[in-house]
Amino acid sequence: GENVEQHPSTLSVQEGDSAVIKCTYSDSASNYFPWYKQELGKGPQLIIDIRSNVGEKKDQRIAVTLNKTAKHFSLHITETQPEDSAVYFCAASFANAGKSTFGDGTTLTVKP
Amino acid sequence: GAVVSQHPSRVICKSGTSVKIECRSLDFQATTMFWYRQFPKQSLMLMATSNEGSKATYEQGVEKDKFLINHASLTLSTLTVTSAHPEDSSFYICSAGGTDGSYEQYFGPGTRLTVT
Numbered sequence: 001g002e003n004v005e006q007h008p009s010t011l012s013v014q015e016g017d018s019a020v021i022k023c024t025y026s027d028s029a030s031n032y033f034p035w036y037k038q039e040l041g042k043g044p045q046l047i048i049d050i051r052s053n054v055g056e057k058k059d060q061r062i063a064v065t066l067n068k069t070a071k072h073f074s075l076h077i078t079e080t081q082p083e084d085s086a087v088y089f090c091a092a093s094f095a096n097a098g099k100s101t102f103g104d105g106t107t108l109t110v111k112p
Numbered sequence: 113g114a115v116v117s118q119h120p121s122r123v124i125c126k127s128g129t130s131v132k133i134e135c136r137s138l139d140f141q142a143t144t145m146f147w148y149r150q151f152p153k154q155s156l157m158l159m160a161t162s163n164e165g166s167k168a169t170y171e172q173g174v175e176k177d178k179f180l181i182n183h184a185s186l187t188l189s190t191l192t193v194t195s196a197h198p199e200d201s202s203f204y205i206c207s208a209g210g211t212d213g214s215y216e217q218y219f220g221p222g223t224r225l226t227v228t
Contacts, residue, residue, distance in 0.1 A: 032215040043118075043205050043219040044156070051215065089155065093215070099146060100217060102155045 002027040004092050006103025014111050019080050021106045023090035024072040030092040033066060033073045034100070038087045047088075048075070080110045115139055116208050118220035125196055126228055133191045133223045135206030141186035142208035146217065147179075150203040162189050196227040 003026040013019050025033075031052035036044035050057045050064045050073065057064050061080075066073040077084055087107050091100040115138040125131050135145060144163050148156040160176075162168040162183035170176045180192040189208075193200055203224055207217040 034216070036219070041222070041224070043116075043207075043222045045219070046216060049216065099158055099161050101158075104155045 002030055002092055002094075002101040004090060004101045004103045006090050006106060008106060009104065010107045010109075012109045012111065013080050015080060015082060017080055019075075019077045019084070019108055019110075021075045021088055021090070021108075022072060023074070023092075023103050024070075025092040025101075026071065027092070027094070028068075028071065029094050032093045032100075033064070034091050034093075035062075035064060035075045036089045036091065038089060038105075044089060077108075080108075082110050082112050084108060085110045114216070114218045116142075116206065116218045116220040118204075118206060118223050120223060121221060122224045122226075124226045124228060127197055128195055130192055130194045131196055131225060133193075133204055133206075133225075135189045135191070135208070135220050137187045137208045137218070140208075140218075142189075143186065144209040145183055145189040146207045146209075147181060147189075147191050148205045148207070150205060150222075152203075156205060159191075193225065196225070198227045201225055201227045 006023045034049035037047045038044045048062050048064050050066050061078045063076040087105045089105045090103040093100040117136045119134045147159045150156050159174045160168045160170045162181045164183050164186050168181035183189040203222050205222040207219045
């Protein structure tokens with residue numbers, strides 16, 4: 001089955017700096033790669049996603065890049081703010097609304 | 113749009129009792145719903161996939177007789193934890209996939225189960 005590895009497990013940045021979280025996946029059949037933000041005691045919230053036919057996608061301060069050949073994808077957050085502090089999960093899945101395999105999560109702390 | 117609710121948000125029960133958790137898609141029809149369990153400081157672990165009108169598909173290691181899943185309509189799935197034990201205490205989260213062929217999953221807010 002699919003295996004998703006996520007690094008780093010914790011990340012601390014100064015407000016205004018950029019943050020990068022990286023994930024690798026094992027199954028070349030995976031074609032959908034979402035990123036979720038989870039705040040304490042809440043369910044995950046989709047913040048950005050990318051499909052395998054696209055190499056990069058950007059939404060304001062958040063961007064995701066995908067390298068299908070190397071089977072890795074990354075989340076980039078620019079101009080970080082304290083409210084960006086949360087746990088971020090990457091995931092990989094195949095086909096429409098298919099089940100996702102999650103990475104272990106990255107705890108991001110943005111220091112004011 | 114794409115709102116998923118869960119009820120209850122928190123529940124405390126005694127060992128040996130059963131607890132039912134509801135997951136509803138409020139503004140869309142969900143062909144498929146997923147149930148996850150999350151222990152503190154850990155990732156989401158998929159327990160089962162439920163499709164409307166058919167039996168759920170359980171992940172390896174998940175006891176189907178202990179975690180009963182029913183997906184009776186396109187907007188409602190339920191998870192019943194039977195004969196709960198303290199080790200079943202966890203954060204249970206559902207997600208729903210739309211019927212429009214989109215790839216996205218929409219997550220509920222989660223249910224904190226504590227078994228005493």
